[in-house]
Amino acid sequence: EPISDIVDESSLVTPPCCVLELDLCKCSTRDLDFLAPFSLRVARKDFIHSLVVWFDVTFGAASPAVVLSTAPSKPGTHWKQTVLYLDEPLVAHCGDAISGTLAVRKNLQNHRDLDVKLAYELQGEVPKPSTIQYFRVR
DSSP states (O other), rough: OEEEEEEOOGOOOOOOOOOOOOOTTTOOOGSSSSSEEEEEEOOSEEEEEEEEEEEEEEETTTSEEEEEOTTTTSSSOOEEEEEEEEEEEEEOOTTTTTEEEEEEESSSSOOTOEEEEEEEESSSOOEEEEEEEEEEOO
């Protein structure tokens, strides 16, 4: 299972990428179950043990707009970040690419849980073929 934890920004090996953007004034509950591609470029040689996910909310009606961010680079919140540990660490070199898809849906038995399917591969000096992992976020 993934864990909710504070992740130090210095632990991140790639810049972030946006996986999903929603306008809460226009989206429906159907939009909350999604399949989204992602692509990350490795910034330094390191072992990658997990992928880290978080959310930002922009309150655009305020002037100026107010952003609530749960990113590792921002002050900590009680939401922390969600850490998806990989079954096997990736051996990553600067410039390598990690790409894949993230699928998220409500769990059918417990509407408060999320089922997550992570498909990823590493292209680079030590490639990792396509791998799929499943998580339950509680």
